[in-house]
Amino acid sequence: MNFSVTDNHFFKETSLLKEEKKGIITHRSPSNIALIKYWGKHGVQLPNNPSLSFTLTNAFTETKLDYQTKNETESKSEISLEFWFENKKNEKFEQKIRKFLESLLPTQPYLGFVHLKIYSQNSFPHSAGIASSASSMAALALCLCDLEKRLLNTLQNTEEFYQKASYLARLGSGSAARSVYSNIPITTWGKTDVVKDSSDLWASPYTLPIHDIFQNYQDTILIVSAEEKSVSSRAGHALMETNPFAKTRYELAHSNLQKLAFALENGDTDTFIEVVENEAFVLHALMMCSSPPFILMETGTLTIIKKIQAFRRETNIPICFTLDAGANVHVLYPNKYKKECLDFIDKKLKPFCFEGKYLKDHVSNQ
Numbered sequence: 001m002n003f004s005v006t007d008n009h010f011f012k013e014t015s016l017l018k019e020e021k022k023g024i025i026t027h028r029s030p031s032n033i034a035l036i037k038y039w040g041k042h043g044v045q046l047p048n049n050p051s052l053s054f055t056l057t058n059a060f061t062e063t064k065l066d067y068q069t070k071n072e073t074e075s076k077s078e079i080s081l082e083f084w085f086e087n088k089k090n091e092k093f094e095q096k097i098r099k100f101l102e103s104l105l106p107t108q109p110y111l112g113f114v115h116l117k118i119y120s121q122n123s124f125p126h127s128a129g130i131a132s133s134a135s136s137m138a139a140l141a142l143c144l145c146d147l148e149k150r151l152l153n154t155l156q157n158t159e160e161f162y163q164k165a166s167y168l169a170r171l172g173s174g175s176a177a178r179s180v181y182s183n184i185p186i187t188t189w190g191k192t193d194v195v196k197d198s199s200d201l202w203a204s205p206y207t208l209p210i211h212d213i214f215q216n217y218q219d220t221i222l223i224v225s226a227e228e229k230s231v232s233s234r235a236g237h238a239l240m241e242t243n244p245f246a247k248t249r250y251e252l253a254h255s256n257l258q259k260l261a262f263a264l265e266n267g268d269t270d271t272f273i274e275v276v277e278n279e280a281f282v283l284h285a286l287m288m289c290s291s292p293p294f295i296l297m298e299t300g301t302l303t304i305i306k307k308i309q310a311f312r313r314e315t316n317i318p319i320c321f322t323l324d325a326g327a328n329v330h331v332l333y334p335n336k337y338k339k340e341c342l343d344f345i346d347k348k349l350k351p352f353c354f355e356g357k358y359l360k361d362h363v364s365n366q
């Protein structure tokens, strides 16, 4: 399945060349934080293990796509694009998006029939060092699917629409596959026995039972560093190809996902914490034993981790952390301990944050 529209009869019969069509499409996509990490890929953006993430609420990207069909004389084998980020024309992002759209052109030829103007903005500050590729690629992919729907009258089925959006988002950035579903608390991507009909090609909503304790779960994102990462995720994934622990890692992801599903169903916060922190440590350990090795944690990251673990021991509050591919720390805790945890974060962790910055977020509600 590659969601190609090349042979689609709609495309052959389309009146795209004759009839002018224009319009505006907008989509908002949430950020996500992986609990089971995607780290290592093969083929065209296919994951080497399944991943699972919480969908966030306050951190999102909003993308507006302004389209107009080209006239008969204009080339249909070229992408026509202008890209604005946070109300300013952004050449760097434009180049990246152009490359992405060009890579889609052979299977999504309708992209060559339109002039595209894309306006994108994040709800979180760009300088916060928070990866926005997941939410931005997801919002863009949803816009593209809507464009296809309007131009070719395809993707009428909602499930197919979202699967294709997730498929396209994945081609832009793997973790983006999990960000096309707003208002879905948990998403998984990648083939696993735990989730029926799971696929490496697209992410899907997690439909297994989730205990009440995980409803409205809190995620406070501590900004430890706002600098651009020294090693990109793309380069990090590539280093898994020669990582001596790769095979063990991929097996561990499967068993951790199984354990996590049990914890989510039974409200077992001990197992949840064991799995989530293990995934974060393993991710960064893999970076440290790649060749060449690299470290994305900062001193503040480790200090914060130790303080969270000590606070948990002292109070028995089931607070824990996870990390993405960077120095920032996601602090996870049940909603019912929000007051105590925010108080702890403000008093004890804030001093280790870059400019005292942190963002309060929580898992999306259905």
Ligand code: DP6
Binding pocket: 033, 034, 036, 037, 038, 039, 045, 051, 133, 172, 173, 174, 175, 176, 233, 234, 237, 283, 324, 325
């Ligand atoms: C550690 O999705 O950023 O956040 O597919 O190369 O764009 P590309 O990588 P990306 O990798 C995310 C890695 C991670 C784990 C995760 O989100 O699952």
